[in-house]
Amino acid sequence: MIVSPCCRIIRSCCGSNLGTFHSRLAALCPSYIRIPNSHARIFVTKSRKTNRLSSFIIDTKEARQRNSDSSTVGSDLDEILKDQTPSAQLRLVDAYRRGFQSSADSEKSSTGAQVWRTLIFKTLxxxxxxxCAIMLFKRTLGTFPKFLDQNVGSFAENTDVNFSDVQGCDEVKKELVDVVEFLRNPEKFNHIGAKLPKGVLLVGPPGVGKTLLAKAVSGEAQVPFLYASGSSFDEVLVGLGASRIxxxxxxxxxxxxxxxFIDEIDSVGGNRTYSSHHPFANQTINQLLAxxxxxxxxxxxxxxxxxxxAEVLDKALLRPGRFDVQIHVSPPTYEGRxxxxxxxxxxxxxxSxxxxxxxxxxxVGYTGADIQNLVNQAxxxxxxxNDPFVEMHHLWDARDRLIMGPAKRRPLDDQTNRxxxxxxxxxxxxALLTAESIPxxxxxxxxxxExxxxxxxxxxKDISFMTRAQLLAQLDVLMGGRVGEELVFGADKVTTGAADDFRKATxxxxxxxxxxxFSSKIGPRVIPDTQDDQIGQATRDLIDKEVDQLLNDSLTRVRTLLSNQSKQHxxxxxxxxxxxTLTKDEVIAVLAGKMKPPKTPSVTSKSTTLLPQLGSSTAPEIHV
Structure with a gap:
């Protein structure tokens, strides 16, 4: 009986593909009785020869799991072959070898194809x-040649702008005449041993004409004008800003x-930062200083x-030898306007x-750009x-529109209008009856x-400072709206229309x-808002008490004034x-009885709903 040798041969050949063996065995021996698949799937051997033959098969988790029950499969195989003749057993072994080899080759080729498919998929x-990343990069930064271009600013041989084209800043033009002379005739200064300034800094709010003044200096001196914006130097690439400088x-x-001329120089000349997260952040300003x-x-x-x-500029940029001269450009005066x-x-x-x-x-307070916009809006x-000319009322309407917004239709509710x-x-x-009030x-x-x-x-006239009496008059004018409602409609019928007045008054x-x-109890000291948390509670309470005193005193004065003038009100x-709408002259005419409206029903104390901000007194802001 050669069952045992055959079993060893089969075990050495089959590895884990016992299922293929069963299919071929059934084709050769119709009388073959198939064992359960659960036993066939776990067939494997632990011998060294089996390990060499099974190297064709991928060592997966399932294959390792099948290695645990090889002894059971061997006993099952003995049962299959024990009733066969020796010649039949040899045919079965030969058939199984051919089937196993074909299965192993097929599995090997399929594994190679799978590897190639995975590689191609990852490459694609x-x-x-x-x-996608390149397209997004191009869309964000524009084309690469434009992005990597080191040229910055624009160059002009002649700006065609002179001091006569710049109005409203005569004092500044007088200071810039020296710069023009530096550029026109530098030998005159070199002959006497004077060093020409390397930089001049124009400081002022937006719209006062700093860029126009720079062009005028170039035009008066008849020298080339090279313009650059502070924000045009830095990009995402490290070192590009310094290269452009x-x-x-x-x-x-x-x-x-x-x-x-470097406009908005604070974009490139701001205070330097020192951080390990941004070690190259100061390259551009360092290059400018150099x-x-x-x-x-x-x-x-x-x-x-x-x-x-100017307060955010680096101190090294403002020292003598770099920006030697600072010129402050202020909004135009009355004559300038x-x-x-x-x-x-x-x-x-x-x-006309x-x-x-x-x-x-x-x-008052308008810059040159504001005045240009005012005339353009008019x-x-x-x-x-479809008016043929720009008239005075167009200009006043444009001014009101710029200050308060466009005019709206009057509410249909009579009570709201009243x-x-x-x-x-x-x-x-x-405002008319208070001596120190703005006209x-x-x-x-x-x-x-709103x-x-x-x-x-x-x-x-333009004012550089205000007296205590003028500030108290402004408080009284701001309180006039709420008191005007209170005396007519009653304390319970006042509206929210004075909210903005109270904010300004506070x-x-x-x-x-x-x-x-202006407080005798606080004294001549300045307490910035940023230091509120650094003062004691007693001082805070005293400040609040003094503020309340000023507001309540103003409210009392206005109540007395309007109570005595209730008929005129x-x-x-x-x-x-x-x-x-009434102008000042028309208001005076109404109060004098020279301009009378038609008679209307007397005011009643009807209940009113809470309204949005009803009025606003456009007293100028105080700048110190």
Missing amino acids: LFGVVSC RQLFTTAKQNAPCLV EMDGFQSREGIIVLGATNQ IALLNLYLKKVKAG NIDVEKLAHGT AIAAALR VSAFHEAGHALV LHKVTIIPRG AGGLTSFLQE VLAQNMVKRFG RLLAEALLHFE
């Missing part, structure tokens, strides 16, 4: 992801004498910088009745109404922006106590309900 996936000054040296040290004053290159945030208004009104079809002096009084309004009329009449009457300009109950009405004022009272030294409110 990497290509798709790379293409070098390129800028290389171009300047090639075209000397010339003027280099370049301004590198060229000689004899080369005829002057750097002009402009900023509205007149010059600017005349300049821009010449560019539009203006009517325009009072430029009155407009100049009404545009011209647009005239064109939309509350708004008495609110604005209170502001206007207090009244006009009052209207036409809603604008306000249900508007009381505006005109300063007769800020003004706090400044009087904490900044201006009512008369002015009724006129506003009819005429909607």
Whole structure:
């Protein structure tokens, strides 16, 4: 009997593919009785020869699991072959060998194909992801040549702008005349041994004409003008900003004498930071400092910088030898505003009745850009109404629109209109009857922006400081709206229309106590808002008490004033309900009885709903 040797041969050949053996055995021996599949699937041997033959099969977790029950499979195989003749057993063994070899080759080829498919899939996936990343990078930064371009700024041989084109800043032009002389005739200064300034810094709020002044300096000196913006130096690539700085000054040296203008220089010249997370953050400003040290004053290159945030500039940039001169450019004065208004009104079809002096009084604090925008908005309004010329009312409407927003339709609710009329009449009457108040300009109950009405004022002259009496008068005017409602409708019927008035009054009272030294109990000291947490609780309570005292005293004064002038208050409110808008002269005419509205029903104390901000008094902001 050769059952045992056959079993050993089969075990050495079959490995774990006993299922293939069963299928071939059934084809050769129809009388073959198949054993359960659960036993066939776990057939394997532990011999060394079996390990060599089974190396064709991938060593998976399932194959390792099948290695545990080989003894059971061997006993089952003995049962299969014990009743067969020796020749049949040999045929079975030969058939099984051929089947196992075919299965192993097939499995090996399928495994290789799977590896190739996985490799191709990963390659395609990497290509798709790379293409998407490149497209996103290009979309964010533009084309690569543009992104990597080291050129910065624009170059002009002649700006065609002179000092005559710049109005409203005569004092600044006088200071810049020296810079023009430096560029025109540097030998005059070198002969006497004077060193020309390397840099001039223009400091001022937006819109005052810093860029136009720089162009005018270049135009007057007849030298090339090289312009760059502070934000155009740095990009995401490390070192690109420093490279562009070098390129800028290389171009300047090639075209000397010339003027280099860096607008918004705080973008590149801000205080340096020291952080391990950004070790290269200071390369651009360091290169700028090195370049301004590198060229000689004899080369005829002057750097002009402009900023509205001089406090954030690095101190090394402001030291002598770099930006030697600082020139402050302020909003235009009264005479400057007149010059600017005349300049821009010449560019539009203006009517003959325009009072430029009155407009100049009404545009205190306006910059040159603001005045240009005012005239342009007035011209647009005239064109939309098909008017042939820009008239005075177009300019006043444009001013109100820029301050308070576009005009709206009056509410259809009569009670809302009456509350708004008495609110604005209170502001206007207090302004007229208070000696130190800013002169009244006009009052209207036409809603604008978030306000249900508007009381505006005109300063007769520019002021650099204000007295305590003038500040108290501003408090009284701000309180006039709430008191005007209270005296007519009652304390329980007042509205939320005075919310913005109270906000302005509170800020003004706090400044009087904490900044201006107008409190005898606090004394002549300044308490910045940033130091509120550094003062004691007793001092805080004292400040609050002084602020409350100022506000309550103002409220009492206004109650007394309007109570004594209740007839005039009512008369002015009724006129506003009819005429909607009254100028100062018309208000005086109404109070004098020279301008009477038609009779309307008397005011009743009807209940009112809570309203949005009904009015606003446009007293100028206080700048210290």
